[in-house]
Amino acid sequence: xxxxxxxxxxxxxxxxxxxxxxxxxxxxxxxxxxxxxxxxxxxxxxxxxxxxxxxxxxxxxxxxxxxxxxxxxxxxxxxxxxxxxxxxxxxxxxxxxxxxxxxxxxxxxxxxxxxxxxxxxxxxxxxxxxxxxxxxxxxxxxxxxxxxxxxxxxxxxxxxxxxxxxxxxxxxxxxxxxxxxxxxxxxxxxxxxxxxxxxxxxxxxxxxxxxxxxxxxxxxxxxxxxxxxxxxxxxxxxxxxxxxxxxxxxxxxxxxxxxxxxxxxxxxxxxxxxxxxxxxxxxxxxxxxxxxxxxxxxxxxxxxxxxxxxxxxxxxxxxxxxxxxxxxxxxxxxxxxxxxxxxxxxxxxxxxxxxxxxxxxxxxxxxxxxxxxxxxxxxxxxxxxxxxxxxxxxxxxxxxxxxxxxxxxxxxxxxxxxxxxxxxxxxxxxxxxxxxxxxxxxxxxxxxxxxxxxxxxxxxxxxxxxxxxxxxxxxxxxxxxxxxxxxxxxxxxxxxxxxxxxxxxxxxxxxxxxxxxxxxxxxxxxxxxxxxxxxxxxxxxxxxxxxxxxxxxxxxxxxxxxxxxxxxxxxxxxxxxxxxxxxxxxxxxxxxxxxxxxxxxxxxxxxxxxxxxxxxxxxxxxxxxxxxxxxxxxxxxxxxxxxxxxxxxxxxxxxxxxxxxxxxxxxxxxxxxxxxxxxxxxxxxxx
Numbered sequence: 001x002x003x004x005x006x007x008x009x010x011x012x013x014x015x016x017x018x019x020x021x022x023x024x025x026x027x028x029x030x031x032x033x034x035x036x037x038x039x040x041x042x043x044x045x046x047x048x049x050x051x052x053x054x055x056x057x058x059x060x061x062x063x064x065x066x067x068x069x070x071x072x073x074x075x076x077x078x079x080x081x082x083x084x085x086x087x088x089x090x091x092x093x094x095x096x097x098x099x100x101x102x103x104x105x106x107x108x109x110x111x112x113x114x115x116x117x118x119x120x121x122x123x124x125x126x127x128x129x130x131x132x133x134x135x136x137x138x139x140x141x142x143x144x145x146x147x148x149x150x151x152x153x154x155x156x157x158x159x160x161x162x163x164x165x166x167x168x169x170x171x172x173x174x175x176x177x178x179x180x181x182x183x184x185x186x187x188x189x190x191x192x193x194x195x196x197x198x199x200x201x202x203x204x205x206x207x208x209x210x211x212x213x214x215x216x217x218x219x220x221x222x223x224x225x226x227x228x229x230x231x232x233x234x235x236x237x238x239x240x241x242x243x244x245x246x247x248x249x250x251x252x253x254x255x256x257x258x259x260x261x262x263x264x265x266x267x268x269x270x271x272x273x274x275x276x277x278x279x280x281x282x283x284x285x286x287x288x289x290x291x292x293x294x295x296x297x298x299x300x301x302x303x304x305x306x307x308x309x310x311x312x313x314x315x316x317x318x319x320x321x322x323x324x325x326x327x328x329x330x331x332x333x334x335x336x337x338x339x340x341x342x343x344x345x346x347x348x349x350x351x352x353x354x355x356x357x358x359x360x361x362x363x364x365x366x367x368x369x370x371x372x373x374x375x376x377x378x379x380x381x382x383x384x385x386x387x388x389x390x391x392x393x394x395x396x397x398x399x400x401x402x403x404x405x406x407x408x409x410x411x412x413x414x415x416x417x418x419x420x421x422x423x424x425x426x427x428x429x430x431x432x433x434x435x436x437x438x439x440x441x442x443x444x445x446x447x448x449x450x451x452x453x454x455x456x457x458x459x460x461x462x463x464x465x466x467x468x469x470x471x472x473x474x475x476x477x478x479x480x481x482x483x484x485x486x487x488x489x490x491x492x493x494x495x496x497x498x499x500x501x502x503x504x505x506x507x508x509x510x511x512x513x514x515x516x517x518x519x520x521x522x523x524x525x526x527x528x529x530x531x532x533x534x535x536x537x538x539x540x541x542x543x544x545x546x547x548x549x550x551x552x553x554x555x556x557x558x559x560x561x562x563x564x565x566x567x568x569x570x571x572x573x574x575x576x577x578x579x580x581x582x583x584x585x586x587x588x589x590x591x592x593x594x595x596x597x598x599x600x601x602x603x604x605x606x607x608x609x610x611x612x613x614x615x616x617x618x619x620x621x622x623x624x625x626x627x628x629x630x631x632x633x634x635x636x637x638x639x640x641x642x643x644x645x646x647x648x649x650x651x652x653x654x655x656x657x658x659x660x661x662x663x664x665x666x667x668x669x670x671x672x673x674x675x676x677x678x679x680x681x682x683x684x685x686x687x
Contacts, residue, residue, distance in 0.1 A: 004055040006136075006163035011038055012050040019054035022166060022191070031055045053163050111201035112152060119158040122201075128153060134208035136194055137162055149204075162194040162209045171219060173227045173256065179319040182233055182257035184224060184242070186249050189216045219246045224256060233257050234322040257320050262327035265314030270333055270348075270365055271307045274299060274356060298355055299369060305341065305348040305356050306367070308333060331363050334562060336521060338368025339389075355391060357408060357425065362565035366521075370408035370425075378414070379404060387518060392423075398436075407443070407519050424519050426572045426587075433578040441571035441586030441604070443519040446512065447563050448586075450524065453509040454560045457531070460502040461553040464494055468546055487545065491535065506535055527556055566604075573603075577611075589620075595628075598635075613637055620645065630656040630667075646677040660684055 005022055009015030012034055020027065035051040112129040113120045121129055128151040133139040138161040139146050152158060169189040175182050194209040224242045236258045245254040299305060314327025335343060340352045350356065354369040371390035378396035379386060386392055389407040397414030398421065404410055410423040417434040421427060427440040439445065468490060472478065495503055513520060513528040530552050573585035576593025582600045583589060589603040595611030601618040609626040615635035618624055623646050630637050630653030639647055643661030650672060657666045658676055663684045665676070671686070679685045 004053060004161065004163040005166060006035075006051070006053045007166040008049040008051045008168065010049055012052060015050050015052045016054060018166060018168075019052065022164075023054065023056050025056050029057055031057060055161075055163070107201045109203065111203055112205040113201040114160070114196060114199040114205065114207060116198070117160065117196050119152075119160060119205075119207075121152050121154045121156065121158070123154050127203075129202075130204040131158070132204075132206045134206050136165075136211075137196075137207050137209050139207055160196060160207060162196055164194060165192040166190070167192070169216070169218060171223060171227070173224065173231060173233075175231055175233065175320060178325075179321050179323070180259040180261065180325070181255055182228060182231070182236075182320055184245055184254040184256045186219050186245065186254075188249060189218060190214065191216070217249045219249050221246050228257060231320075233320045235259060235318050236320055259319040259325065260317040262317035262325050263315040264327045265330040266312040267330050267363065268311040268332035269309045270335075270358075271309055272358065273304050273306055298353065299350045300353050301350060303350050305350055305369070306358065308335060308343065308346045308348065310346070334364045336364065336366045336523075338366070340369035340371070341367045355408065359567055359570070361563055361567050364562045364565070379419070389518070397431075405518060410440075422519075425570075427574070427585075429573075429575040431576065432593075433575055433581050433583075435580045436578075437582045437584075438573060438575070438578075439584040440573035440589075441567075442584075443516075444567045444571065444586035444604075445584065446516045446520065447524075448566065450509065450512060451560060451564050453505060453512070454556055455564075456505050457502075457509060458553060458557055458560065460499055460505070461549065461556070464491070464499065464502075465546060465549055465553070467494060467498065468549075495535065503536070506531055510536070523559060527552075527559060530555070571604075623647065627651070629653065643678055643682075646675065649674040649676075658684075 003023055005019045007015050007019045007022075009018055016027075016032060020030065023030065031054070033053040033055075035053060036048070038050040039048045108124070109122075110124050110127045110129045111122055112131050119131065123129070130149050131139065131141075131146075131152055132149040133146060139150075140159045140161070141150060141152060142157050167190040170187040171184070173182050173184050191214045193212040193214070195212075197208065197210045199205055199207070221242055224246070225237075228237060238256055238258060241254055242256050245256065311330040311332045313330055316327060317325040319325050335348070337343060337348075338357070340350065340354065342349050342351055348367050350369045352369055352371060354371045357366075357368045357370050359366040371388075373386070373388045373390060373392045375383065375386065375392065375394045376396070377383060378399055379394055379402045380399040381402075385403040385405070386394075387405045391408040392404055392406040392410045394404070394410075394412045394414070398404065398412055398416040398419040400418040403420045403422075404412075405422050407424040409426050409428070410421055411428045411430075412421070413430050415431045415434070416429060416436045416438070419436045421436070422439045422442045424443040425441060427438055429438065468487075471490065510528045510532050513524050517525055534548070534552060567586065571585060571587035572590060573583060573588070574590045574592060575583065576591070577595065578591075578599050579597040580599065583596075584602045586604045588605050589601060589607045591609040591611060591613075593611060595609055596613045596616065598615040599613075600616055601607060601620075603619070604621040606622050607618055607620045607624045607626075609624075612628040612631075613626050614629075614631045615637055617638045617640070619640045621642065624639050624641055625648040626639075627649075628651045629639070629649050632653060634653075634655050636655050636657070638657040638659065640659040641647055645660060647658050647660065649656075649658075652667050652671050652674055654667055654670055657664065659665075660676060660678050661682070663678060663682065665684045665686070674686050676684055676686050
């Protein structure tokens with residue numbers, strides 16, 4: 001069998017030259033078969049190489065058919081095969097059959113055999129053996145290459161060819177992670193030597209080649225450096241890693257260049273200089289911590305409350321191309337001061353004695369000192385309603401139709417009946433509540449509503465500015481050429497014909513702010529006045545140019561960005577017992593007495609009920625934990641939490657309904673020890 005090799009290259013000429021070098025032959029000494037020409041794949045993303053088979057020509061002289069040397073046959077073998085010769089057709093040359101049969105076994109039937117690179121065939125009866133080419137094997141029957149299973153006879157001229165293959169090395173460098181890393185990948189060159197393995201006689205023969213793979217590791221440092229230069233990598237080249245990859249190549253990728261990552265800065269912060277009181281614990285069995293985060297000990301006038309720590313900017317890095325990589329921008333804390341706090345030398349200082357109040361919304365801090373009003377008697381018609389910026393402590397009861405509004409905390413020692421209590425922060429009720437409305441953290445609830453409305457108003461303002469500019473462009477007019485009052489007329493037309501909902505949204509926004517002036521910062525009141533003057537009253541003194549609309553939008557957007565992050569949990573409403581009441585808390589709601597009867601409950605975070613909850617509804621922003629829900633009489637009670645929340649109930653009676661996200665479950669019979677949540681498939685799990 002003549003030496004041959006199958007090889008690939010970028011071009012046919014390159015593949016042939018490589019094969020000639022490996023075979024040690026000249027072009028005139030070989031036969032060349034081109035299997036495939038070079039081409040590009042679909043979209044031209046990857047180039048397919050040329051592939052050729054190069055077979056070295058035989059050096060022996062051709063022998064004419066009449067000059068062929070007849071094989072010498074052992075006489076003992078001839079005797080053993082006499083019976084076979086009797087079965088051979090008379091027209092078959094006996095010597096040719098003898099030559100084939102002598103290398104075969106005595107297996108009966110029709111079969112084919114591969115031995116020493118040659119195919120031998122025996123046919124018996126009407127059944128023919130089947131041969132098929134395997135991988136990397138070329139089989140020619142009577143000069144024609146076969147591609148699939150083929151029946152053969154003893155008279156067929158069958159030749160088998162296998163070729164060696166040379167696979168060129170592959171080296172590449174990829175720049176990843178936004179030009180911060182260069183990764184070297186390398187596959188060594190391989191020479192695959194193939195040979196035919198002998199196969200015993202069989203009725204169906206698949207001709208396979210054995211392969212011996214020889215790898216050559218010839219990666220050089222200069223090749224990697226040149227590739228990095230092609231990629232314009234100028235910074236962070238790791239020469240020691242390149243040398244190591246060339247000396248010890250393997251199947252893993254190597255990082256051969258690494259940019260300088262930026263050093264991130266630090267956001268501003270506030271360091272509190274006063275201590276919190278000892279934490280309060282409710283429900284000793286579970287050791288649940290209900291500490292109020294914004295509860296601090298009292299401070300005296302002039303005392304330091306906290307230190308404002310400025311931000312620390314980061315240090316820029318550099319990518320592989322030499323371009324700067326900027327660190328993330330840092331933010332300073334925005335401090336909103338109450339009337340009893342000043343900022344001096346980066347310190348918050350109390351201007352009056354009282355309870356410090358620090359309320360966080362992302363990077364916005366509202367700081368104040370809450371004064372305390374102690375009301376020793378009942379809140380009734382004689383005392384009148386109570387409106388106070390700071391904390392309110394009521395030693396007696398709150399009678400029917402009376403109202404308490406506080407910018408801080410409210411504590412009531414007595415009972416509350418058919419009354420309304422609104423606190424900017426926490427509420428502590430020590431006795432029972434009857435048919436009343438209690439709100440803790442009302443300012444947070446109001447601000448969350450205002451933030452939602454502000455986003456709608458900003459949407460309309462942005463579209464209004466664009467509409468005005470488009471109208472002026474159509475008329476070939478400029479903003480500064482508008483006469484006094486023309487812009488107001490244009491705004492009025494847009495409100496009446498295009499943005500009909502805007503006026504209603506704006507009016508509700510302004511009314512909500514005016515209704516809650518006592519608990520809102522002055523910045524909300526100021527923006528409400530500007531919006532009212534510009535778009536409700538339409539004063540010609542205020543809006544005479546489009547830039548004024550942009551100023552209002554920028555001011556409102558600043559407020560939106562400051563307050564859009566929800567306030568950190570810290571507010572809590574605590575009651576022992578309530579009936580037919582509405583209870584609201586922007587933070588937690590805790591019932592530490594007998595429980596709730598037919599109440600409507602809303603909480604921004606968690607609800608904890610130590611006793612019972614019979615009838616009514618509970619909506620929590622995170623979780624609900626209750627000892628007993630519903631009643632044997634069938635008081636329908638509903639509990640709702642978000643999809644990532646959970647509900648824990650020790651005892652649930654029939655008709656109790658729980659909702660987690662959009663999933664609803666109603667207890668058909670009483671159940672106990674429930675821990676309901678959604679599984680990964682979005683279904684309610686009760687245990």
